[in-house]
Amino acid sequence: MPSIRISRIERRTRVEGPGLRYAIWVQGCPIKCEGCFNPHTWDMQGGEEQEIEEIARDIERTLEATPELEGVTFLGGEPFSQANELSILAAKIKELGLSLLTFSGYEYATIRSSTHPGWRRLLQATDLLIDGPYIQSQHDLSRPWIGSRNQQYRFLTKAYKHLEAELPSIPNKLEIHIHPDGTITANGMARALDLDMLHQLGYTRKEV
Ligand code: SF4
Structure with a gap:
């Protein structure tokens, strides 16, 4: 059964x-941007493998329990490094009627011109692509979900085209989860001030 190597x-x-x-x-x-927020996701042998069927079932269960769920986001790590496997999962996501947002550190021109069948299938299934590496010298949190000015939104289907004009008014946010066992996880885009606060709470790693 094919599987995907997952960080979180x-x-x-x-x-x-x-x-x-x-x-x-x-x-x-493999891109290894200087200043990457998630260097723990670089190791190709790290994380753990999960079967595609198992992840698809979990998404379905989550949707049943939370009908307002509107989509799935692939981020990382580099989704196009596992494009074959993610394109299989993407097809199941589409069968559930959910949208797909994919982040990539590769430029859109590189992805679009690839002849790799998995890359093409993953791109075809993606409604909104956010592309480009994180460039520390262009750090900018003024736009939602992304960390540097070079990164771009590619509205590949009609699903999120309406957001194009609204992007400047969508704030970047940080989400903090405090789990029953006392561990703290966070995701979203954090300013230095937010990180200081998290470290005071005993948190040592963030995901963006
Ligand atoms: S592409 Fe993303 S995960 Fe990879 S090094 Fe750059 S910022 Fe980090």
Whole structure:
């Protein structure tokens, strides 16, 4: 059974794209941007493998329990490093009527011109692509969900085209989860001030 190497899954988040989303941080990134917020996701052998069928069932269960779930977000790590597997999952996501937002550290021109069948299928299933590496010298949190000025939104289907004009008014947010066992996880885009506060709470790692 094919599987995907995963760093983390957050079943319900409002800070990784439009609306309520199921977010999957894949494990493994060959791009290694200086200043990357998630260097623990670089190791191609890190994280843990989960079967595609198992993840698809979990998304379905989450949707049944939370009908307002509107989509799934692939981020990482580099989703296109596991494009074959993610394109299989993407097809199941579409069968559930959910939208797909994919982040990539590759430029859109590179992705679009690829002849790799998995890359093409993943791109075809993506409603909104956010592309480009994180460039520290262009750090900018003024736009939602992204961290540097070079990164761009690509509205590949009609699903989120209406957001194009609204983007400047959508705030970047940080989401903090305090779990029953006392551990704290966070995701979204954090300012230095937010990180100081998290570290005071005993948090040592964030996901964006
Ligand atoms: S592409 Fe994303 S995960 Fe990979 S190094 Fe750059 S910012 Fe980090």
